[in-house]
Amino acid sequence: MSVREIKPGIYSVGVADWDRRLFDELIPLPDGTTYNSYLIKGTKKIALIDTVDPTKENELIENLKRLGIKKIDYVIANHAEQDHSGSIPGILELYPKARVVTNSKCKDMLKSLLLIPEERFIVINDKETISLGGKTLEFILAPWVHWPETMFTYLKEDKILFPCDFLGSHLAGSDLFINDGCMVYEAAKRYYAEIMMPFRATIKKNIEKIKDLEIEIIAPSHGPIYRNPEYILNSYKDWISDKVKNEVIIPYISMHNSTSKMVNYLVDALIERNITVKPFNLTKTDIGELAIALVDAATIVIGSPTVLIGPHPNVVYATYLANALRPKVKFASIIGSYGWGGKMVEQLTGMLTNLKVEIIEPVVIKGYPKEEDFKALDRLADEILAKHKEIKIV
Numbered sequence: 001m002s003v004r005e006i007k008p009g010i011y012s013v014g015v016a017d018w019d020r021r022l023f024d025e026l027i028p029l030p031d032g033t034t035y036n037s038y039l040i041k042g043t044k045k046i047a048l049i050d051t052v053d054p055t056k057e058n059e060l061i062e063n064l065k066r067l068g069i070k071k072i073d074y075v076i077a078n079h080a081e082q083d084h085s086g087s088i089p090g091i092l093e094l095y096p097k098a099r100v101v102t103n104s105k106c107k108d109m110l111k112s113l114l115l116i117p118e119e120r121f122i123v124i125n126d127k128e129t130i131s132l133g134g135k136t137l138e139f140i141l142a143p144w145v146h147w148p149e150t151m152f153t154y155l156k157e158d159k160i161l162f163p164c165d166f167l168g169s170h171l172a173g174s175d176l177f178i179n180d181g182c183m184v185y186e187a188a189k190r191y192y193a194e195i196m197m198p199f200r201a202t203i204k205k206n207i208e209k210i211k212d213l214e215i216e217i218i219a220p221s222h223g224p225i226y227r228n229p230e231y232i233l234n235s236y237k238d239w240i241s242d243k244v245k246n247e248v249i250i251p252y253i254s255m256h257n258s259t260s261k262m263v264n265y266l267v268d269a270l271i272e273r274n275i276t277v278k279p280f281n282l283t284k285t286d287i288g289e290l291a292i293a294l295v296d297a298a299t300i301v302i303g304s305p306t307v308l309i310g311p312h313p314n315v316v317y318a319t320y321l322a323n324a325l326r327p328k329v330k331f332a333s334i335i336g337s338y339g340w341g342g343k344m345v346e347q348l349t350g351m352l353t354n355l356k357v358e359i360i361e362p363v364v365i366k367g368y369p370k371e372e373d374f375k376a377l378d379r380l381a382d383e384i385l386a387k388h389k390e391i392k393i394v
């Protein structure tokens with residue numbers, strides 16, 4: 001990405017990673033990502049807000065050279081994760097007088113992760129400010145969105161919030177500002193689902209902390225910049241709310257078509273009851289799509305054959321992930337098949353410890369589904385409908 005001016009004296013100097021397809025060796029990135037970094041020139045001082053992934057350090061330095069930046073006074077570290085902090089050591093080497101401005105938790109992490117020496121830091125507290133001359137940076141500690149040291153930086157005169165990961169999206173693009181709301185909504189929801197959803201409770205508190213700020217622009221550290229802050233803030237308020245939708249998601253695996261026959265039957269039974277249903281064949285699905293579906297769904301039904309005495313390993317993986325992401329899902333059940341017995345139901349329900357769900361009686365059958373098994377699936381669909389009616393989403 002080339003250098004772009006956002007407002008007078010405020011520049012985007014970050015880098016797009018068009019080809020990246022996996023983050024943390026876990027999260028699929030179908031649209032690549034960007035590592036956004038912002039340069040702010042005051043009349044007296046120059047600050048760089050966050051850096052870029054170390055694989056893209058040279059491109060960040062090239063952008064700073066293009067702008068003719070001969071000195072940087074402050075490198076603001078909103079977050080210690082290396083996709084934003086990994087180029088700080090290189091910047092400190094290039095600009096020997098630069099100091100890293102961050103909170104004490106982030107300082108400790110940067111010292112241990114990147115071996116930055118103590119004397120290069122300036123430690124700030126919540127609501128503290130630094131003046132660059134005509135441009136004032138206020139620091140707002142926002143722990144656990146999504147690490148313990150995360151914070152936001154607010155540029156008072158220009159009313160710009162730099163929230164780092166928070167409100168961002170993994171979406172590589174050439175446009176600096178959001179120009180395709182639908183595409184960004186999907187990418188931002190995927191980002192929320194995969195990164196932020198486990199911290200729904202702390203996000204509620206941190207959104208409160210910024211509710212009285214006058215914000216004209218939100219400039220996150222991944223994806224495009226928002227000129228209409230309400231767009232993303234209202235989306236987040238919806239996602240973190242306790243409201244669920246009349247939706248059932250069914251992650252499943254089938255080895256010899258017994259479980260898939262049950263899934264297909266249940267899908268139709270739920271559709272007949274006017275319930276939105278999203279099946280995910282785990283041999284094919286992008287795990288991010290499953291995470292997105294978990295944001296709003298009222299019910300999860302896990303479908304698995306029995307392998308040896310337990311669930312299929314791919315189902316274990318998806319169940320572990322769903323439990324770790326802590327969605328607000330309210331009901332859960334299990335369907336599947338076995339050849340000669342097993343403990344599939346006990347093992348899967350035992351993995352849902354983070355979810356505050358009511359278990360609806362599972363339907364686990366011997367062999368290929370028969371007439372009475374379809375009746376049991378109808379009973380399950382009826383019970384799901386009744387539960388959805390109980391919580392008034394139907």
Ligand code: FEO
Pocket residue numbers: 079081082083084146165221222
């Ligand atoms: Fe974009 Fe938590 O790093």
